[in-house]
Amino acid sequence: RKEVEQDPGPFNVPEGATVAFNCTYSNSASQSFFWYRQDCRKEPKLLMSVYSSGNEDGRFTAQLNRASQYISLLIRDSKLSDSATYLCVVTSPPGVDSWGKLQFGAGTQVVVTP
Amino acid sequence: DAGVIQSPRHEVTEMGQEVTLRCKPISGHDYLFWYRQTMMRGLELLIYFNNNVPIDDSGMPEDRFSAKMPNASFSTLKIQPSEPRDSAVYFCASSLISQGQGEMPFGSGTRLTVV
Numbered sequence: 001r002k003e004v005e006q007d008p009g010p011f012n013v014p015e016g017a018t019v020a021f022n023c024t025y026s027n028s029a030s031q032s033f034f035w036y037r038q039d040c041r042k043e044p045k046l047l048m049s050v051y052s053s054g055n056e057d058g059r060f061t062a063q064l065n066r067a068s069q070y071i072s073l074l075i076r077d078s079k080l081s082d083s084a085t086y087l088c089v090v091t092s093p094p095g096v097d098s099w100g101k102l103q104f105g106a107g108t109q110v111v112v113t114p
Numbered sequence: 115d116a117g118v119i120q121s122p123r124h125e126v127t128e129m130g131q132e133v134t135l136r137c138k139p140i141s142g143h144d145y146l147f148w149y150r151q152t153m154m155r156g157l158e159l160l161i162y163f164n165n166n167v168p169i170d171d172s173g174m175p176e177d178r179f180s181a182k183m184p185n186a187s188f189s190t191l192k193i194q195p196s197e198p199r200d201s202a203v204y205f206c207a208s209s210l211i212s213q214g215q216g217e218m219p220f221g222s223g224t225r226l227t228v229v
Contacts (some may be wrong), residue, residue: 087157
């Protein structure tokens with residue numbers, strides 16, 4: 001079983017609509033959670049951190065459910081420019097030889113259509 | 115700040131040849147990471163350094179891969195000999211622990227094609 005799993009999509013979303021998707025993680029001791037965004041043929045970039053209490057950044061809302069071991073990302077009022085692959089990132093617990101490695105999911109593709 | 119700089123952007127080489135990928139981290143960052151991305155396997159961590167010292171190379175696929183960081187501003191990932199299955203995008207990223215573990219700027223990547 002992969003440590004971080006995501007629905008690859010694509011999620012086809014009409015412009016202005018809301019889209020939400022989840023990411024599950026297997027290590028209950030994981031400490032930190034993030035969403036990265038990757039545009040086609042570009043490098044991944046940090047979108048937002050995910051806090052236990054949930055957090056918003058403009059049209060984006062991230063949630064963490066530790067009991068069920070998943071995080072979610074919701075995008076409201078989708079824009080064409082939101083089309084990208086969204087990578088779920090989970091940090092491993094720090095250890096003797098591990099700083100807290102970032103484990104990346106394979107990504108969920110979102111396509112916003114006019 | 116110029117960000118993480120990788121070179122070359124694209125590399126096409128013949129099977130059996132040696133390939134060297136280069137990375138310049140953001141000045142002052144004390145962690146450097148090498149990732150590989152393919153459609154099949156997604157983004158995989160190959161190796162990372164802290165203060166120029168390799169910390170975890172468990173992701174390096176085999177002995178054909180080696181990485182060095184001779185100083186704080188330069189790292190290389192070498193594949194010798196290269197094989198077609200090494201074709202992928204190789205990303206370098208750097209970070210400063212005090213910034214938080216998730217903030218890790220990536221370079222633009224090197225797209226490697228081995229024919």
